[in-house]
Amino acid sequence: MIKVLVVEDDPMVGKLHEHYLTQIKGFQLCDIVRNSDEALKIMQTKEYNLVILDIFMPGMDDGLQLLAKIREQEYDVDVIIVSAANDKDKIKAALRLGAFDYIIKPFEFERFNLALNNYKSRYNLVEEQSILKQDELDKTIIHQDTDVEVTLPKGLDKNTLNTVWSEIIKIDGMFTTEEISAKVGISRVSIRKYLEFLKSLKLLSLDLHRGSVGRPVYKYKCIDKNANIIDLYIQ
Template identity: 50%
Template sequence: MIKVMIVEDDPMVAELNRRYIERIPGFLFCSIASNGDEALDILKKTQIDLVLLDIFMPSMNGLELLSKIRELNYSVDVIVVSAARDNKTIQTVLRNGAVDYLIKPFEFERLQSALVSFKKRLKLIKKNTNLSQSELDQQIFSGISNENVELPKGLDRNTIKRVWDQILEVKGEFTAETMATSVGLSPVSIRKYLKHFQNNDLLSTEISYGAVGRPVYKYRCTREQE
């Protein structure tokens, strides 16, 4: 369970956010802090995984608290929940490592999306000691649109999708020749697309040798969910 602390000086807003958190599987509400000093005291005594942080608070505001959390090197992630929408505040928050920023008022679905995305990223990082570029882009830097990525020369975006959809239809191994027949491309063309998927860690390759010793490359999908 991901342990969550709410840092919010408005009791009604804090209570609403608490109810939101309790509706989302995988998250455990732990405490509410009404100011920065109280939040630091809780972090000192309790293992918290995620903080929902307001900006406008008396004494120590959210920006100062976030900076203090980083200074003290607490192992905790932060999602800012605030009515502040000026670019300076948002830039300061991002520079201090907040994983998301929600502008008040917001719908439950937006908070749910933020928490679910955070849970997926946390699970991915804990599960793998080494990550590929495609895994980082897909799960963590998902804001990078594939539409803006420049493709290797000679590859067509629509054909990539057609080939990938056909790969997902295959159960087990396949060869370039069988895939070329299924998609309607020449073996030379299909190998370019298969190479593209290999480079993005979406296909694995094994070499086998027939009766006459000719090598046969067999492909297998490794990232069906992507």
């Protein structure tokens, strides 16, 4: 199990990290701290494999100084940056200091999922083998965006997702949760989880529509019926 420390001053983003991490196999969120000083203090007494780090925080000027301290003090830990900082100087500095990945806020689950599964692939390869082959390294270092296992959020099934998606791409125009639920044959509560996941992949949009009679109705619409990203989850 990969032990994770989250360094994030925004409690809402911290909760989002916590929620996302529970959806990805192989990771254990151990602690959340709100600034660099707290991070250095807790790292003196506890060991982690991965730090998910914001850049703009109280305490030190920013998370880049914490990343520099981590390298200076030779902590055996990897770092993924998740930050609203999108200027090239900060991104270049983070990568030069050895950040494994850099995710720009706001972000979707799919990008977070990809980053962590890329990391898990490399972590498992390095930890499990004492001698590595070039092609194995290439898959996890040079070609991080290919041949990566992606995982569905807990509670979702790839066969059901495939069925839901197959029904959606048959529809021209908008549709409701109830309509897809009837076509697939599962409850509205369950179908909503699949629709929200597809929305997080930017395959669906959701809009509020007011009819002439009755309450407003939320309707989904397929944005891209030919998107390849869905294949990662249903193959």
